[in-house]
Amino acid sequence: MxxxxxxxxxxxxxxxxxxxxxxxxxxxxxxxxxxxxxxxxxxxxxxxxxxxxxxxxxxxxxxxxxxxxxxxxxxxxxxxxxxxxxxxxxxxxxxxxxxxxxxxxxxxxxxxxxxxxxxxxxxxxxxxxxxxxIRWAPSLMHIVDGIISRMQGDFDSVHVGGDGENLRGRIEENVNGGRQVYVAGEGINILVDVLKLKYSNVHYLDGFEELWETDSKWFLEMKRLNGGVPVEFDGYMRELVDKEVFLKGKKKFEVFG
Known part of the structure; x- marks a missing residue:
């Protein structure tokens, strides 16, 4: 792509x-x-x-x-x-x-x-x-807006690359414990669970999957555009949405393992 x-x-x-x-x-x-x-x-x-x-x-x-x-x-x-x-x-x-x-x-x-x-x-x-x-499809940006709305537009964001053991420490050094945190990246489920021990409001993409499930506005619109054939929320769509939400954070950090 x-x-x-x-x-x-x-x-x-x-x-x-x-x-x-x-x-x-x-x-x-x-x-x-x-x-x-x-x-x-x-x-x-x-x-x-x-x-x-x-x-x-x-x-x-x-x-x-x-x-x-x-x-x-x-x-x-x-x-x-x-x-x-x-x-x-x-x-x-x-x-x-x-x-x-x-x-x-x-x-x-x-x-x-x-x-x-x-x-x-x-x-x-x-x-x-x-x-x-080039602008991303309105249907994808609707998902981005939905995620941001659920976090009330007030959050810090972290993009994670890799899976090093010191990722948690780097995040905690840069993100205030009282803030909502959105964690972007692949394979971050375990890291998110660990971060929840310190941060009361930790979010990541799969926590908002109702926005693209089979009864969602996105799913129904994509099915209509595709002649009645369901459309998968594929890996590139996930990457686009994840990145756009990350970019909307009040403070943004990138950490690599």
Whole structure:
């Protein structure tokens, strides 16, 4: 997913530089590390990103609809197409192209076939990825807001990396014992139990799972968007929500084992 977003931002920057509309595949393959051990194809980008905001910032069209229209227009073989087959070809080299369609082709070898490579090297000076175009999906931010609301917006936050034995001590050195504490990170259940011995209000992501359970607003909305098929609150969604809640803490600390 991070590679995908980096590539998407680069593609948007290139399209803006060329003053063209970007044809975008609004589905993605979720990496195995976020999908229970197996890559998951066909995840809708709208589950993660605010597509309406993206469309308000830059010119994009969904690739399936584009190719359906392209075929309906009878455009194949009649309208010019410029093929760019190397990510090292900077957009300035074809910025004056008059072809109605420019297609970048990528090889099969990773990571050389990621679009973000286009924005490196010679093109780095001219391409400015539009960082403000990416916002997380409103459905995920609703969960973030729900968690913060349950903590009444007044909490300190800790992001934990690793599992060293001295994590507890580092947290206690930095966080006041009278404060609500939100602990972000993976595999922190045991640490949270230990911290509860000192802190009366310790929170972590799984303590708010009612916000994405089967009767939650998030679950029902995702099921509707997905044509009646339930959507899992997957590993990347967990990571996004966890990080956003952490960033909303009054005081923020990161500790590593």
């Amino acid at each position: 991070p590679h995908y977003l980096r590539s998407l931002l680069c593609a948007l920057a290139e399209a803006r530089y060329l003053n063209r509309t970007l044809v975008v595949d609004l589905s993605l393959c979720l990496a195995a590390s976020y999908a229970g051990g197996m890559p998951e194809e066909g995840k809708r980008l709208a589950f993660y990103i605010d597509i309406e905001h993206l469309q308000s910032m830059v010119g994009i069209v969904e690739h399936k609809q584009f190719w359906e229209d392209w075929d309906r227009w009878g455009a194949q073989g009649q309208l010019g197409v410029r093929i760019i087959e190397d990510t090292r070809v900077a957009p300035i080299k074809f910025s004056k192209a008059r072809d109605p369609l420019i297609v970048r082709k990528f090889g099969d070898v990773e990571p050389g076939n990621y679009w973000y490579n286009v924005c490196e090297g010679e093109a780095e000076r001219m391409l400015r990825p539009p960082q403000g175009a």
